[in-house]
Each structure stands twice: as structure tokens, then as C-alpha cells.
Amino acid sequence: MFLIPKLFGKWDFSEVEVKDPGLKRYICLRPLFYPYSAGRHERRAFGKGEVMVVERLANMLMRPGKNGGKKAHAISIVRHAFEIIHVRTGKNPIQVLVDAIHNSSPKEETTRVAYGGIVYRVSVDVSPLRRVDLALRFLAEGARTRNKNSTKPLAESLAEELIAAASGDSRSYAIAKKDEIERIALSSR
Numbered sequence: 001m002f003l004i005p006k007l008f009g010k011w012d013f014s015e016v017e018v019k020d021p022g023l024k025r026y027i028c029l030r031p032l033f034y035p036y037s038a039g040r041h042e043r044r045a046f047g048k049g050e051v052m053v054v055e056r057l058a059n060m061l062m063r064p065g066k067n068g069g070k071k072a073h074a075i076s077i078v079r080h081a082f083e084i085i086h087v088r089t090g091k092n093p094i095q096v097l098v099d100a101i102h103n104s105s106p107k108e109e110t111t112r113v114a115y116g117g118i119v120y121r122v123s124v125d126v127s128p129l130r131r132v133d134l135a136l137r138f139l140a141e142g143a144r145t146r147n148k149n150s151t152k153p154l155a156e157s158l159a160e161e162l163i164a165a166a167s168g169d170s171r172s173y174a175i176a177k178k179d180e181i182e183r184i185a186l187s188s189r
Contacts, residue, residue: 005033016094022128060140080155100165104174105131108185123185142173
């Protein structure tokens with residue numbers, strides 16, 4: 001009998017559901033015990049769409065500064081954040097992460113178009129892969145800004161940000177950033 005691995009030996013992937021059909025292809029939920037791909041996706045076009053979403057979140061936490069380049073440390077932060085999420089909500093933390101990505105990914109943004117030296121801002125639809133990228137970036141930035149002048153660990157800040165974004169709370173940095181981008185896109189239609 002073949003056993004399906006659980007993330008960190010605790011959380012099952014089979015009960016996780018992606019509600020947005022556009023994001024379903026780019027939120028990879030391939031069952032793995034430990035989220036580490038060693039960059040095998042790097043030289044293929046759209047290869048990062050095949051990297052597990054938990055690993056992509058850990059990669060976003062590895063920004064220049066305190067956690068720059070420390071992948072094992074970033075993965076342990078995500079692991080502790082998932083344990084906090086499970087204790088506080090009682091839900092599968094992978095499902096909370098997927099819901100947070102769905103709620104904090106912008107559907108519309110602006111781009112610059114130049115006509116004869118004059119630059120216009122034009123509203124455009126966002127591709128699904130970029131939506132996931134932006135959502136993960138906003139979630140990681142939100143965790144870092146919550147943790148900036150605080151004594152609590154980054155894992156707790158990440159857990160708070162994911163829970164707030166999954167519930168659609170406007171106090172979440174990721175939700176506020178998404179609303180700001182969509183508001184600017186709406187005004188430049």
C-alpha cells in the first residue's frame with residue numbers, strides 16, 4: 001500500500017481545495033514531506049508553477065537582511081507558523097495558506113504605455129502566475145512589517161498575516177495592498 005506523504009508529517013494535502021479555477025494550475029499542492037526542490041525548476045519556462053506553494057512562501061521570506069539566503073531557517077519559520085495556525089484556527093494550515101493567496105491576489109493592475117513621449121497608465125488583467133507571485137510577496141512583506149519593531153518571532157507574525165488574509169480581514173497587509181492596486185487600476189480604466 002502506498003502512503004501519501006503529509007507536509008512535515010502532520011498536514012494532509014488531500015483535503016486542500018483551491019476555490020479559484022484560474023489559480024488551480026499555479027498553486028502546486030504535490031504531496032511532499034519537506035518543501036525543498038533544490039532549484040530544479042529554475043531553467044524551465046513557468047517552472048516555478050510546479051514548485052510547491054509552501055516552498056515558494058519560504059523562498060519569499062528569504063529576502064536580503066536578517067533571513068537572506070537561509071532556506072532551512074525560512075522553512076522552519078513556515079513550519080512554526082503552520083503549527084500556530086493549526087492551534088489558533090483548528091484548520092489545515094495549507095488550506096489557510098491557499099485561501100490567503102486567493103484573497104490577496106489582485107485581479108487587475110496598471111502598466112505604463114508610452115505614446116510619443118507621453119506616458120499613460122493603463123489597466124490590465126493579471127496573469128494567474130503573477131497573481132500567485134504577488135500574493136506570496138504581499139504575505140511575506142506583511143509578516144516582515146508586522147515583525148519590524150516587535151519582540152515576537154517572525155513565525156507568529158506570519159501566522160497572524162495568513163489568518164487575517166485567509167479571512168479577508170482588511171487589517172491584513174496583503175489584503176490592503178491588493179485593494180490599493182485594484183483601486184489604482186480602476187481609476188486608470
